[in-house]
Amino acid sequence: MSEEQKKSASRARPTTDEFRAFVASGWAPRSTDLPARSEVAPYAAERRAAVSAAFPGQRLVMPAGGLKVRSNDTDYVFRPHSAFAHLTGLGSDREADAVLVLEPMGDSADGGTPGHDGDVGGDGGSPGHEAILYFRPLAGRDSDEFFGDSRYGEFWVGARPTIEDLEAELGITARHIDEFADAVAKDAGQLPIRVVREADAAVAAAVDKARAEAADAVGAAMGEQRLEAEHEADDELSSFLSHLRMIKDEWEIDEMRSAIEGTHRGFEAVIADLPEAIRRGRGERWVEGVFGLYARHHGNGIGYDSICASGDHANTLHWIKNTGDIREGDLLLLDAGVEVDSLFTADITRTLPVSGTFSEAQRRIYDAVYAAQEAGIAACKPGNRFSDIHDAAIRVIAEHLHEWGLLPEGIDVEATLDKEHGQYHRRWMVHGTSHHLGLDVHDCALATREQYTDAQLKPGMILTVEPGLYFKADDLLAPPEFRGNGVRIEDDVLITEDGCENLSAAMPRTADDVEAWIARIWSGRG
Ligand code: GLY
Ligand code: MN
Ligand code: MN
Numbered sequence: 001m002s003e004e005q006k007k008s009a010s011r012a013r014p015t016t017d018e019f020r021a022f023v024a025s026g027w028a029p030r031s032t033d034l035p036a037r038s039e040v041a042p043y044a045a046e047r048r049a050a051v052s053a054a055f056p057g058q059r060l061v062m063p064a065g066g067l068k069v070r071s072n073d074t075d076y077v078f079r080p081h082s083a084f085a086h087l088t089g090l091g092s093d094r095e096a097d098a099v100l101v102l103e104p105m106g107d108s109a110d111g112g113t114p115g116h117d118g119d120v121g122g123d124g125g126s127p128g129h130e131a132i133l134y135f136r137p138l139a140g141r142d143s144d145e146f147f148g149d150s151r152y153g154e155f156w157v158g159a160r161p162t163i164e165d166l167e168a169e170l171g172i173t174a175r176h177i178d179e180f181a182d183a184v185a186k187d188a189g190q191l192p193i194r195v196v197r198e199a200d201a202a203v204a205a206a207v208d209k210a211r212a213e214a215a216d217a218v219g220a221a222m223g224e225q226r227l228e229a230e231h232e233a234d235d236e237l238s239s240f241l242s243h244l245r246m247i248k249d250e251w252e253i254d255e256m257r258s259a260i261e262g263t264h265r266g267f268e269a270v271i272a273d274l275p276e277a278i279r280r281g282r283g284e285r286w287v288e289g290v291f292g293l294y295a296r297h298h299g300n301g302i303g304y305d306s307i308c309a310s311g312d313h314a315n316t317l318h319w320i321k322n323t324g325d326i327r328e329g330d331l332l333l334l335d336a337g338v339e340v341d342s343l344f345t346a347d348i349t350r351t352l353p354v355s356g357t358f359s360e361a362q363r364r365i366y367d368a369v370y371a372a373q374e375a376g377i378a379a380c381k382p383g384n385r386f387s388d389i390h391d392a393a394i395r396v397i398a399e400h401l402h403e404w405g406l407l408p409e410g411i412d413v414e415a416t417l418d419k420e421h422g423q424y425h426r427r428w429m430v431h432g433t434s435h436h437l438g439l440d441v442h443d444c445a446l447a448t449r450e451q452y453t454d455a456q457l458k459p460g461m462i463l464t465v466e467p468g469l470y471f472k473a474d475d476l477l478a479p480p481e482f483r484g485n486g487v488r489i490e491d492d493v494l495i496t497e498d499g500c501e502n503l504s505a506a507m508p509r510t511a512d513d514v515e516a517w518i519a520r521i522w523s524g525r526g
Contacts, residue, residue, distance in 0.1 A: 015148075041171045046249070047244060060102040062199065062241070063200035063204075064080040064084040064090070064098040065078075067096045079093065080098075084100055084196075087100055088172065090170070091343045092300050098133060101132045103130045132175055185214075193210065194236070194237040196237060197238070242445060243447040245443055246443075246458075255340055258340050259303070260504050263348050264504070265294055266290075266291045267334065269294050270290050273287070274332070274352070287326070291308070300343060303339035303346065307335035309335075310354070311326075311331070314470065328355050329355055333351045335349040350509075350514065364482075365482060372433075376392050381499045382495060383457070385456055388457075394467070395417060400469075402416070406477060465493055470487075491505070
């Protein structure tokens with residue numbers, strides 16, 4: 001029964017007082033046991049302390065986001081905004097429409113600007129904030145919501161936590177979402193308010209309204225300029241929260257290890273089923289489904305749409321249609337990652353010869369990409385800059401393209417690497433070699449260039465190293481035997497005190513090791 005059907009006059013259900021009383025009665029008492037404090041709670045508290053120290057005296061509003069309609073009365077599965085997940089520790093599908101507010105304690109509103117890196121972790125003088133989580137708690141059985149609300153009601157989507165449940169689980173003060181609008185508007189003229197705008201348009205609008213009313217109350221002029229300044233302040237908060245995720249704590253690193261372990265299993269399940277994927281036809285879909293099954297079983301699901309690209313499809317960088325066949329002799333480029341319940345995701349690519357062995361041409365391409373990846377991984381160490389990883393890998397790519405005679409006449413390796421006048425190699429590898437990885441597959445994306453591309457690598461960062469070479473079937477500059485083959489190798493790397501740890505090293509990478517891996521799985525030796 002859909003919401004529309006339920007609303008339609010011809011199908012209207014009786015809602016007499018007698019019926020309501022009947023539905024509300026006859027249930028066993030609810031359990032009064034409170035959930036245990038979650039393992040992530042102390043880590044989330046530290047993250048909130050860093051935010052508090054950077055924005056003293058300011059009201060900070062971090063929404064989870066709302067449900068999105070898929071069609072008619074059917075919603076997509078909910079996934080909270082990553083800043084909200086990071087600061088609360090809530091993962092999987094929790095909690096639609098919730099809003100985390102860091103409310104300054106004391107009367108310290110100073111309108112100050114956010115602290116820079118060095119301030120994270122506390123400035124000693126900060127009066128701090130109280131974390132308050134506004135959310136929609138479990139409704140009583142005597143409410144209309146209980147049986148009548150297909151979006152939130154217990155009959156339709158299951159029981160929600162109570163206020164006491166969430167406080168016990170997270171160690172955060174919790175309040176009913178109905179109190180949020182008044183709370184966010186309270187004393188709005190007395191203290192700066194910032195909101196993560198992109199997380200929830202309705203919450204951003206509520207903050208805008210509160211700020212506008214406060215400005216009107218004191219007759220503040222220049223509405224446009226005020227709005228622009230407020231939105232800039234909001235963007236500053238979003239950027240800070242994105243950058244805050246760049247150094248992973250030990251709990252996050254463990255979550256990443258689990259995501260990678262699940263991804264490893266998913267890849268092995270795909271390898272085991274390659275003959276079946278070929279036999280059935282529409283093999284890319286089969287691969288997508290098999291990986292998705294393992295992702296859903298190990299964790300929350302896939303961390304991004306899997307790229308299951310066979311043959312020439314591998315040369316379409318974001319091939320997520322996955323509508324093609326897989327044919328004997330093809331390379332299958334599988335770029336996929338498991339997202340665990342905490343929402344941390346792996347991002348791994350292996351390029352697999354679907355018949356078990358690489359052709360000579362496929363192996364030449366593969367070995368070049370592998371050499372580039374080795375150079376990129378070697379550059380993953382503290383003191384190097386993020387951009388050094390790409391520079392190291394792309395040099396190896398350029399060397400191979402030059403050796404194969406593919407660069408234009410008169411263009412050598414140095415000439416193509418010239419950032420202003422070269423870059424010819426990009427015809428065959430257009431993308432970057434690395435990105436930060438974590439709650440978002442492209443994590444920390446709102447950090448500034450200084451904090452990201454130009455920044456030094458530091459222990460605790462997790463990033464991908466993923467060079468590739470792509471020779472389209474219709475690329476007349478490529479050797480005929482290369483055409484229709486695309487190769488990428490992608491691993492997830494943790495920067496350590498003295499270098500790095502390849503977190504996905506257990507998944508074979510060299511051409512020989514990949515062939516042996518496939519043979520081992522097909523022989524049943526796992
Ligand atoms: N899977 C997307 C990427 O590798 O960045
Ligand atoms: Mn990636
Ligand atoms: Mn990837």
